[in-house]
Amino acid sequence: xxxxxxxxxxxxxxxxxxxxxxxxxxxxxxxxxxxxxxxxxxxxxxxxxxxxxxxxxxxxxxxxxxxxxxxxxxxxxxxxxxxxxxxxxxxxxxxxxxxxxxxxxxxxxxxxxxxxxxxxxxxxxxxxxxxxxxxxxxxxxxxxxxxxxx
Numbered sequence: 009x010x011x012x013x014x015x016x017x018x019x020x021x022x023x024x025x026x027x028x029x030x031x032x033x034x035x036x037x038x039x040x041x042x043x044x045x046x047x048x049x050x051x052x053x054x055x056x057x058x059x060x061x062x063x064x065x066x067x068x069x070x071x072x073x074x075x076x077x078x079x080x081x082x083x084x085x086x087x088x089x090x091x092x093x094x095x096x097x098x099x100x101x102x103x104x105x106x107x108x109x110x111x112x113x114x115x116x117x118x119x120x121x122x123x124x125x126x127x128x129x130x131x132x133x134x135x136x137x138x139x140x141x142x143x144x145x146x147x148x149x150x151x152x153x154x155x156x157x158x
Contacts, residue, residue: 014066014148015133021058021155022125025051029118032098036110041102044110048102052095057158059088062128065151066136073139080132087124091117 012020028051035044067081094117101109140147 014151061155
């Protein structure tokens with residue numbers, strides 16, 4: 009059985025995080041705070057693990073191979089920070105069981121993630137694949153191991 013490449017793996021991770029965010033929003037709207045908290049915990053864990061794999065493995069590999077440090081990886085890091093701030097907002101909204109705040113912050117997070125993921129999937133990931141060339145399997149293995157280690 010062949011292992012997925014890093015981009016296949018990370019794109020599947022994007023879809024899974026979208027599902028967790030949807031579950032959080034549905035549970036909060038229904039007032040099921042236990043399920044909302046569980047969905048959020050999974051979402052937060054998975055997003056932060058995903059970011060760690062990108063920031064610690066993928067981005068440095070891309071920057072080393074291309075020499076670009078102020079290009080797409082800089083933008084992605086800034087957007088990761090925006091996501092982290094929204095996760096903090098969601099944590100606060102969950103602690104007070106504020107469904108309206110979860111709706112607003114969840115919508116902002118959904119829009120940000122959709123735009124962010126499109127940039128990664130259509131620009132950064134293909135450019136990274138091109139940049140690493142024959143090292144694709146090794147890079148993919150490192151990224152997947154880092155993502156799953158979190």
